[in-house]
Amino acid sequence: MTVAITGVATLSSLGEDFAGALLKGRTAFSRREIASRAFPGPTSLYAAHLEELPARELLGKKGLRSLSRESTALMCAAVLACRDAGIDPASWSREEVGVFAATVLGGLDDYVTILSDALHEGTDHVNPARGPQTGLNAPASQLAIRLGAEGPNMTFSTGATSGAEAIAHAVESLDLGRGRRVLAGGVDTWSALAARALCGGVAGPDEPPRPFDRDRTGTVYGEAAVMLVLESGGAGPVVRGAGRGFDPRPGGRADAARRALTGALAEAGLDAGDVDAVVASASGDESLDADEAKALADVIGEDAPVYAPKGSVGECLGASGGLQAAAAALILGSGIVPATPNFSVLDSEGPRIGVATSPVRVDARNVLVHALDAGGQAVALVIAKERG
Amino acid sequence: MTVVATGLGAVSPIGAGAEAFWRAALADTVGTREMKRFDADGLMSRQAGEVADLDPDRYVRSLQPSELSHSSLFAVAAARMAVEDAGVEVADPERAGVALGIVMGNRPALDPWARAFADSAGRAAADRPAQRAHDPSEPVRATALELGLRGPSAVLPTACAAGNTAIAYAADMIESGRADVMLAGGTDELSLAMFLMFTSMRSLSPDLVRPFDAQRQGLIIGEGAGVLVLESAEHQRARGAPAYGVVAGHGNFADAHHMTAPHPEGLGAVRSMSAALEMARLGPGDVDFVSAHGTGTPANDRVEARAIREIMGDVPVTSTKSQIGHTQGAAAALEAIVCLLAMRDGRIPPTANLTELDPDCDIDVVTGSPREASVDVALSNAFGFGGNICCVVFAREGAQ
Numbered sequence: 058m059t060v061a062i063t064g065v066a067t068l069s070s071l072g073e074d075f076a077g078a079l080l081k082g083r084t085a086f087s088r089r090e091i092a093s094r095a096f097p098g099p100t101s102l103y104a105a106h107l108e109e110l111p112a113r114e115l116l117g118k119k120g121l122r123s124l125s126r127e128s129t130a131l132m133c134a135a136v137l138a139c140r141d142a143g144i145d146p147a148s149w150s151r152e153e154v155g156v157f158a159a160t161v162l163g164g165l166d167d168y169v170t171i172l173s174d175a176l177h178e179g180t181d182h183v184n185p186a187r188g189p190q191t192g193l194n195a196p197a198s199q200l201a202i203r204l205g206a207e208g209p210n211m212t213f214s215t216g217a218t219s220g221a222e223a224i225a226h227a228v229e230s231l232d233l234g235r236g237r238r239v240l241a242g243g244v245d246t247w248s249a250l251a252a253r254a255l256c257g258g259v260a261g262p263d264e265p266p267r268p269f270d271r272d273r274t275g276t277v278y279g280e281a282a283v284m285l286v287l288e289s290g291g292a293g294p295v296v297r298g299a300g301r302g303f304d305p306r307p308g309g310r311a312d313a314a315r316r317a318l319t320g321a322l323a324e325a326g327l328d329a330g331d332v333d334a335v336v337a338s339a340s341g342d343e344s345l346d347a348d349e350a351k352a353l354a355d356v357i358g359e360d361a362p363v364y365a366p367k368g369s370v371g372e373c374l375g376a377s378g379g380l381q382a383a384a385a386a387l388i389l390g391s392g393i394v395p396a397t398p399n400f401s402v403l404d405s406e407g408p409r410i411g412v413a414t415s416p417v418r419v420d421a422r423n424v425l426v427h428a429l430d431a432g433g434q435a436v437a438l439v440i441a442k443e444r445g
Numbered sequence: 446m447t448v449v450a451t452g453l454g455a456v457s458p459i460g461a462g463a464e465a466f467w468r469a470a471l472a473d474t475v476g477t478r479e480m481k482r483f484d485a486d487g488l489m490s491r492q493a494g495e496v497a498d499l500d501p502d503r504y505v506r507s508l509q510p511s512e513l514s515h516s517s518l519f520a521v522a523a524a525r526m527a528v529e530d531a532g533v534e535v536a537d538p539e540r541a542g543v544a545l546g547i548v549m550g551n552r553p554a555l556d557p558w559a560r561a562f563a564d565s566a567g568r569a570a571a572d573r574p575a576q577r578a579h580d581p582s583e584p585v586r587a588t589a590l591e592l593g594l595r596g597p598s599a600v601l602p603t604a605c606a607a608g609n610t611a612i613a614y615a616a617d618m619i620e621s622g623r624a625d626v627m628l629a630g631g632t633d634e635l636s637l638a639m640f641l642m643f644t645s646m647r648s649l650s651p652d653l654v655r656p657f658d659a660q661r662q663g664l665i666i667g668e669g670a671g672v673l674v675l676e677s678a679e680h681q682r683a684r685g686a687p688a689y690g691v692v693a694g695h696g697n698f699a700d701a702h703h704m705t706a707p708h709p710e711g712l713g714a715v716r717s718m719s720a721a722l723e724m725a726r727l728g729p730g731d732v733d734f735v736s737a738h739g740t741g742t743p744a745n746d747r748v749e750a751r752a753i754r755e756i757m758g759d760v761p762v763t764s765t766k767s768q769i770g771h772t773q774g775a776a777a778a779l780e781a782i783v784c785l786l787a788m789r790d791g792r793i794p795p796t797a798n799l800t801e802l803d804p805d806c807d808i809d810v811v812t813g814s815p816r817e818a819s820v821d822v823a824l825s826n827a828f829g830f831g832g833n834i835c836c837v838v839f840a841r842e843g844a845q
Binding site for chain 2: 151152155156161162165168169171172173175176179180181183184185187188189190191192193194195197198199201202204205206207208209210211212213214215216222226229233235250251254255301302303304305306309313316432433434
């Protein structure tokens with residue numbers, strides 16, 4: 058039985074009208090101070106920051122205090138996605154609903170706060186409610202508890218591909234009859250520690266990323282939470298195929314990407330010529346974008362329009378795969394492939410792919426989503442308009 | 446497509462190497478003791494299951510051991526052991542992957558850096574933390590690099606269920622034809638944060654882990670790694686290799702109840718055990734041995750014992766955590782090794798430190814000395830914080 062995306066919700070720097078923002082090529086990158094209880098010193102991060110979460114409105118007042126920011130964000134996205142799908146968690150069959158979430162930084166802030174509280178105030182002052190929030194599985198677990206989802210529950214943390222992997226494996230799990238519905242998505246938010254650990258915190262280029270562009274200067278991160286409702290036999294865009302590739306060796310990434318792309322097409326029973334648009338992983342990184350371009354040129358060629366949404370939302374790690382899938386659903390629904398923000402020209406001697414500088418109208422039936430991580434992981438998904 | 450286990454690797458508080466680990470388990474060796482890794486001031490307990498005797502140079506050939514976090518090192522070593530045990534040469538690296546479960550994984554490698562940062566109130570321009578400690582998939586990447594693997598690979602951070610989640614994921618990859626060989630297991634290292642967390646929850650035992658005992662007081666944190674080589678039966682038969690057993694079934698259901706307390710009726714546990722048996726096309730009466738999650742906490746053991754009795758009645762049960770503590774992501778993987786070797790040798794290791802069985806834990810716990818028993822089917826439980834539950838059924842080839 059085919060697995061369809063029956064609901065989608067995104068919470069990102071772009072605010073409420075996600076689709077409109079992507080279509081208009083809006084960006085919302087800014088430098089902000091990141092406050093942290095554990096580290097009162099100055100840390101700022103230039104990124105696509107998540108706006109204030111509508112937590113009270115969506116989740117009610119109870120039980121929010123001990124939730125981490127990332128768990129709260131994922132929960133908000135899940136509630137909105139269920140509304141979008143027209144389903145009510147209060148009345149669903151609990152053991153048939155699973156949660157597959159992706160996060161790379163989840164729990165990090167609570168983890169370090171435990172160390173800091175013990176250091177500054179003594180071990181007696183470590184809050185017992187904080188401990189379980191330190192797990193990468195906390196967002197998925199908190200969600201399952203809040204919404205009553207007793208089906209299969211998994212978390213994935215393989216960097217920028219983790220969200221696409223969550224979707225791929227959710228589809229495989231539903232195909233095997235393990236439940237009827239999976240909430241698949243991801244979340245990542247940036248704490249002061251994460252900013253320092255990954256980005257050096259204070260210094261850095263303060264300009265939006267330029268995916269695939271000849272003059273790109275590096276990845277810029279973002280924060281987001283995204284949730285898709287996947288249902289066996291549901292109505293909506295269908296996940297027709299998934300492919301994976303992995304090569305951790307230096308220089309292995311393009312090959313990993315190629316394998317993921319060809320694997321997804323093969324599973325979907327499609328040729329490269331059947332691809333109407335590509336939602337790429339490119340985030341403005343010099344070599345990662347080049348590796349992806351190489352693979353796309355080899356497998357897809359130059360004809361299909363390529364869109365890199367991280368030009369608008371930044372690299373959102375665990376949330377990226379879901380955001381890319383949401384962009385694919387947008388293309389299928391609107392028939393428009395947005396322009397990639399801040400892209401003007403490809404690498405001069407580089408491979409030719411169809412990155413557009415203005416929106417392109419397409420008869421969109423099959424969209425290929427490709428996620429590529431710096432560590433050598435690649436995951437591709439074919440999302441199609443109808444059941445095939 | 447049948448999935449078989451053909452190689453075993455273990456890094457544990459009671460021995461390095463699957464056979465050393467197994468011999469120590471049969472001998473009722475208790476590997477929890479006063480820890481050396483951290484200063485235990487202010488912590489509820491100084492006890493830990495610490496890995497002491499691992500020789501990195503023996504197992505790590507391509508990478509630099511000094512550049513690996515403990516958890517990555519344990520994983521690489523256990524993986525190398527398992528591959529050598531299986532005698533498998535990976536003909537097609539693109540069809541051989543790695544799936545590892547973690548709780549914290551290599552996150553503790555951030556600790557010195559995080560402490561320096563906290564000490565300076567965030568003003569220190571601290572060097573970037575070493576060992577890619579911000580990247581949870583580092584143990585997977587290191588293992589794949591060391592062993593030359595390029596197949597489907599993932600880190601599964603599903604708390605204390607993670608080792609089984611990884612075994613289940615790896616089995617799925619092989620069964621669906623996406624891989625021929627998968628290294629599957631889990632790894633974790635001691636971390637101050639985990640000690641602080643369990644101290645704050647008053648969950649640590651002051652002396653020993655006493656699963657199912659009337660006087661049990663809590664768990665002891667441990668570390669290590671367990672890795673299995675899983676293959677499709679076709680791949681195994683083509684190279685004429687023996688198998689320890691079949692990964693016959695697995696089940697994953699969430700308690701969806703509470704972040705730390707198990708569902709009072711063991712809902713997720715009952716469903717996961719039942720689903721694993723159903724996938725294996727076996728009935729509860731076919732199970733010869735249950736490797737319990739058995740952490741030694743009042744809550745877990747009571748709920749688990751009831752679930753085991755409800756489904757399988759009087760089946761022999763043991764908890765390896767009595768000997769090695771709770772090795773977190775490695776737990777279910779090391780306990781899988783116990784299941785497979787119990788099948789091979791027809792012996793079930795005892796549960797250590799049990800002096801008076803809690804009447805509320807009305808199950809047949811093996812104690813004192815190993816029990817001789819023909820084990821054709823073993824079921825392994827793993828229950829994690831957040832209500833993550835994963836159970837795996839192992840069966841002798843031909844037993845299904």
